[in-house]
Amino acid sequence: MIPKEAEIVIMGGGVIGSCAAYFLSKAGRKVALIERGEVGGEASVANGAFVWTSTRRPGIDLTLALASIELHKQLKEELDVDTEYRRTGGMIVIENEKQIPKIEAFRKEREKVGFILTPIDAKEARSLEPLLSERIVGALYNPLDGGTNPFQLMVALNRKAIQLGSKIFYHTQVQGIQIEDGRVKGVVTDKGVIRTNTVINACGSWAPFIGKMVGIKIPIIPNEMEFVVTEQLPPMVSHIIMGASYLTEEYGKDEMIANREKFGMGLCIHQTASGNLLLGATWRFVGYDKRTSYEETVAIAKEVARLFPPLRQVHVIRTFANFFPFTHDDLPIVSTVEGIEGFVMAAGHCGHGVCLGPITGKLVSELMCTGRTSIPIDELSFSRFAER
Amino acid sequence: MDERELIICRCEEVSQGEIVDSIEWGARTLTDVKRLTRAGKGLCQGKTCGRLVSQLLQRSGKGLEKPFPKPSTVRPPVRPLKVGELASEENEDR
Numbered sequence: 001m002i003p004k005e006a007e008i009v010i011m012g013g014g015v016i017g018s019c020a021a022y023f024l025s026k027a028g029r030k031v032a033l034i035e036r037g038e039v040g041g042e043a044s045v046a047n048g049a050f051v052w053t054s055t056r057r058p059g060i061d062l063t064l065a066l067a068s069i070e071l072h073k074q075l076k077e078e079l080d081v082d083t084e085y086r087r088t089g090g091m092i093v094i095e096n097e098k099q100i101p102k103i104e105a106f107r108k109e110r111e112k113v114g115f116i117l118t119p120i121d122a123k124e125a126r127s128l129e130p131l132l133s134e135r136i137v138g139a140l141y142n143p144l145d146g147g148t149n150p151f152q153l154m155v156a157l158n159r160k161a162i163q164l165g166s167k168i169f170y171h172t173q174v175q176g177i178q179i180e181d182g183r184v185k186g187v188v189t190d191k192g193v194i195r196t197n198t199v200i201n202a203c204g205s206w207a208p209f210i211g212k213m214v215g216i217k218i219p220i221i222p223n224e225m226e227f228v229v230t231e232q233l234p235p236m237v238s239h240i241i242m243g244a245s246y247l248t249e250e251y252g253k254d255e256m257i258a259n260r261e262k263f264g265m266g267l268c269i270h271q272t273a274s275g276n277l278l279l280g281a282t283w284r285f286v287g288y289d290k291r292t293s294y295e296e297t298v299a300i301a302k303e304v305a306r307l308f309p310p311l312r313q314v315h316v317i318r319t320f321a322n323f324f325p326f327t328h329d330d331l332p333i334v335s336t337v338e339g340i341e342g343f344v345m346a347a348g349h350c351g352h353g354v355c356l357g358p359i360t361g362k363l364v365s366e367l368m369c370t371g372r373t374s375i376p377i378d379e380l381s382f383s384r385f386a387e388r
Numbered sequence: 389m390d391e392r393e394l395i396i397c398r399c400e401e402v403s404q405g406e407i408v409d410s411i412e413w414g415a416r417t418l419t420d421v422k423r424l425t426r427a428g429k430g431l432c433q434g435k436t437c438g439r440l441v442s443q444l445l446q447r448s449g450k451g452l453e454k455p456f457p458k459p460s461t462v463r464p465p466v467r468p469l470k471v472g473e474l475a476s477e478e479n480e481d482r
Contacts, residue, residue, distance in 0.1 A: 171416055315471075
């Protein structure tokens with residue numbers, strides 16, 4: 001049963017909401033977490049399950065990722081369910097000579113801040129990943145990258161939060177937020193009203209709908225991303241793989257936002273602990289339509305077949321898509337909101353929610369318990385998008 | 389034989405007991421059960437076990453959708469296809 005009141009109500013039971021619920025519960029707060037849909041939420045269970053630092057930009061982006069992978073390691077140890085987090089090492093595979101200048105610039109930009117991606121030649125890359133095509137020219141290697149099982153992570157976090165006295169309600173929809181004199185007073189759900197002074201909007205691509213309920217415009221756009229899943233296989237791809245084209249191709253986001261048909265494509269491969277290969281990914285802007293498309297499935301298959309020719313033999317058993325909450329500066333919004341006391345944002349992770357979930361949860365907890373955060377998060381403020 | 393030991397999802401080897409436990413824990417839809425137990429995540433994508441899980445959910449009286457739980461989302465391909473088949477050049481004309 002929905003409680004009549006709660007210290008904090010978190011809206012959105014994905015990885016961000018689950019991490020926030022866990023860290024707040026650990027800090028002694030009693031939380032009610034509300035998820036409209038199933039356990040696991042939406043995009044949090046429909047992604048490549050990367051815990052990946054290599055593509056992060058120097059600055060707050062990289063700082064958050066590096067802090068979060070340490071928390072992934074810690075959570076794997078302190079939670080009762082195995083999150084399947086593994087640091088497999090990551091490889092950005094360089095396909096042709098043309099990609100080299102951009103990849104070199106990308107690598108040097110990171111090297112300047114002491115973040116090392118090690119260039120390896122084709123022979124070494126193939127010794128690490130024997131199924132790689134003979135035609136590749138090299139790779140960047142990073143031992144810090146890895147993957148997890150986001151669903152197991154959320155289940156583990158949710159169970160622990162419940163043990164610590166918090167409550168979690170799936171299949172429960174937020175219908176409104178009560179505000180009096182600029183202060184949050186309660187959350188109206190389809191199962192009843194919860195009185196509370198504090199809410200956290202962790203609804204990812206759906207965060208703008210919550211924003212509308214309190215009269216603010218949250219500039220998050222759903223960015224559809226498609227993956228395919230293969231049958232379970234013996235271990236055959238041991239690293240987290242990304243194709244360099246993901247970094248070298250320019251897609252023009254504004255053009256993509258205007259054109260539903262146009263999609264981007266960057267290879268990524270993750271063999272999960274269960275043995276399935278997650279192959280991706282294409283992305284485009286199609287509103288909230290999460291059907292997969294034949295064109296995108298074929299594009300992914302072609303990319304995989306070209307860079308990992310032996311994988312032509314593996315069977316695709318499913319395709320899936322979901323929405324990464326896209327923001328225009330590719331950074332999440334983690335902050336309070338001026339003018340609405342008790343309203344906290346934790347959304348817009350731009351496809352990095354699984355990686356950044358733990359650090360986001362920790363920062364939100366620090367923000368709410370002490371008013372200070374261990375990593376300065378001014379750059380993640382909601383007010384950066386305020387209309388000037 | 390103990391009913392709990394019956395295999396409901398053959399592809400992922402999920403027993404009836406595991407499915408009943410997931411409903412006990414809070415699963416209310418086929419997708420909940422699928423995520424919690426992996427039933428329906430295998431080669432056949434729930435073509436066989438979907439009905440059985442549905443019946444278990446019905447029998448529990450805890451299903452969200454009544455009287456018949458909705459099947460979990462169906463996604464292409466209908467049957468497993470090789471990456472190479474999807475990627476082949478001939479495929480471009482089809």
